[in-house]
Amino acid sequence: MSDETKKTTKKIVIFASGSGTNAENIIKYFQNSDKIEVVAVLSNRRSAGALKKAHRLNVKALLFDKEALYYSHEVLNVLKDIDPDLIVLAGFLWLMPTNILEEFPNRVINIHPALLPKYGGKGMYGSRVHEAVIEKQEKESGITIHYVNPKYDEGQVIFQNTVSIEENDTPESLAEKIHELEYKHFPEVIQQLLEEKK
Structure with missing residues (x-):
């Protein structure tokens, strides 16, 4: 990659705590793409599938702990060095520090x-969300992509997309529907955001 291409390539850093499918x-x-690149995946869990998937796809994978994120500025300094155009939380369960x-x-x-x-806020993630939605007999659910602020799930909404819930849906079948929405729309919204950034 030439220096000129490097300058114009938009950089993404992903934070993930789980299996890393997103x-x-x-x-x-x-x-x-020669315009957008995922340059690093960071995780707070040694066993996170996200780290293994990043390694396999030749993306830098970094493990950190609470000290590095909240108290020592270690994660902040790594991010400053990379200077990403977008930081993407994809199943990351800790609150992002101010x-x-x-x-x-x-x-x-x-x-x-x-x-x-x-169905947002502390402790509302993964299967817990789908169980709550099914329990309340909602007619639809979906995904929300939003900016992150200092509180769980309260930042400005960027994009939402819905899926119908059938009578025979279970938390597991709903999770599959939601994953399909995530896989389709999350990369597209990221691309759109980065293309809008000059």
């Missing part, structure tokens, strides 16, 4: 597996 999907989506949000204003986004403001 992270993998985003990496693959941009793999052949110093990172202040350093990268309007550059940190998250995806949530429900239609916020419903």
Whole structure:
């Protein structure tokens, strides 16, 4: 890659705590792009599938702990060195510290597996969300992509997309529907945001 291409390539850093299916999907989506690149995947869990998937796809994978994120500025300094155009939370379960949000204003986004403001907040992630939605007998659910602020799931909404819930849907079958929405729309919204940034 020439220096000129490097300058114009938009950089994404992904934070993930879990299996990393969204992270993998985003990496693959941009793999052949000369304009947008996932440069690193960061995780707070040694066993996170996201780290293994990043390694396999030749993307830098970094593990950190609470000290590095909240107290020592280690993660902040890594991000400053990379200077990403967008920080993407893809199944990342810790609250993003204020110093990172202040350093990268309007550059940190998250995806949530429900239609916020419903079914959001601390402890509402993964299967817990789908179980709550089914229990309340909702007629639809969906995904919300939003900017991150200092509170869980309360940042400005960027994009929402819905899916119908059938009578025989279970938390597991709903999760599959939601994953399909995530895989389709998350990379597209990321691309759109980065193309809008001059």
